[in-house]
Structures are given as structure tokens and as C-alpha cells.
Amino acid sequence: MNDISTESLGWDLIGWDSDERAAHVTGLNRAEILRIRDLFPGRDDDLLETAVYEVPPALYPAMRSAIPHLEFRDRLEYQIGGFLLSV
Numbered sequence: 001m002n003d004i005s006t007e008s009l010g011w012d013l014i015g016w017d018s019d020e021r022a023a024h025v026t027g028l029n030r031a032e033i034l035r036i037r038d039l040f041p042g043r044d045d046d047l048l049e050t051a052v053y054e055v056p057p058a059l060y061p062a063m064r065s066a067i068p069h070l071e072f073r074d075r076l077e078y079q080i081g082g083f084l085l086s087v
Contacts, residue, residue: 009049010085015076024073028080035066036080049082 011033015024033047039062040053055063055078064070072078 008085009047009082011048011080011082013055013070013078013080015073015078017076023076024071026070028067032067033082036063039063039066040080047082048080052079052081054078055080 009030011028011030013026013028014022017023030047037043037046037048039059040048043053044051057072060070060072064072
């Protein structure tokens with residue numbers, strides 16, 4: 001995805017339940033990704049667009065501080081990643 005314009009990208013924060021179903025999904029925009037990307041120092045890309053990144057509970061407070069509308073539900077495992085928007 002590195003050659004794709006960021007206007008063609010979207011991002012989701014997904015909470016997976018114990019049955020590996022996406023039980024809680026929050027869409028994020030580019031401005032929000034720019035506020036949290038530095039919380040993922042091991043990332044391979046600038047905008048979290050080429051992989052799915054685990055969001056451990058230790059990051060929840062910092063992510064809520066950067067993006068106040070975020071909600072994290074109990075007993076879900078969260079990941080964040082980018083995807084190509086439908087054109």
C-alpha cells in the first residue's frame with residue numbers, strides 16, 4: 001500500500017472476541033492516525049497502513065487521550081490497521 005495516496009486509505013480499530021469475531025469496530029481518519037502512530041514504535045510504515053498492529057491495554061489511556069471518542073470494551077483484543085477504500 002505504500003504507493004497508494006492516503007486519500008484512498010481508511011483505518012479501523014477492531015476489538016476481537018474470544019470466537020475471533022469483530023465485536024467492536026471504530027473507524028479512524030488520517031488526522032487521528034497521525035495523533036497515535038508514534039504509540040507504535042515498531043511499525044513498518046508512517047500511517048499504520050501496511051500491517052495490522054496489536055493494541056495492548058497499556059496503550060488504551062494514551063490512545064483515549066489522543067482520540068477522546070475511542071472506547072475499549074472488556075474481554076476484547078484490539079488491533080488497528082489500514083485498508084484501501086472502495087473507489
